[in-house]
Amino acid sequence: MKLDKAPICPHCKKDTEKYDVYPWDGVGWGVPFLYICFNDNCPFFVRGQKHMMENYGQVASYRYMVYPDTGQEDTIVAANPKLMEARMAALKTQPDEPETEN
Numbered sequence: 756m757k758l759d760k761a762p763i764c765p766h767c768k769k770d771t772e773k774y775d776v777y778p779w780d781g782v783g784w785g786v787p788f789l790y791i792c793f794n795d796n797c798p799f800f801v802r803g804q805k806h807m808m809e810n811y812g813q814v815a816s817y818r819y820m821v822y823p824d825t826g827q828e829d830t831i832v833a834a835n836p837k838l839m840e841a842r843m844a845a846l847k848t849q850p851d852e853p854e855t856e857n
């Protein structure tokens with residue numbers, strides 16, 4: 756079912772936000788944008804953060820998302836912005852570094 760407005764996140768009861776996917780991302784998602792819960796206190800996000808740290812030692816998490824064209828629920832990996840900045844700095848000094856962290 757196509758959605759005409761941002762749905763409520765079932766985990767924290769807050770409105771999801773319209774998130775434009777990048778063109779190269781859009782190929783994979785098949786939609787111009789997604790509805791994503793950006794609440795950092797969302798139980799789903801908090802739980803994912805704990806899970807990622809305990810299992811992978813990574814500061815990252817998942818966010819609740821919904822496809823606007825079908826209303827189908829899914830999850831999207833949310834990396835910590837600070838981690839991405841640190842990684843970008845590391846990549847600049849070591850361009851041939853493999854994808855793995857430590």
Ligand SMILES: [Zn+2]
Pocket residue numbers: 764765766767768769792793794797798799819
């Ligand atoms: Zn939420």
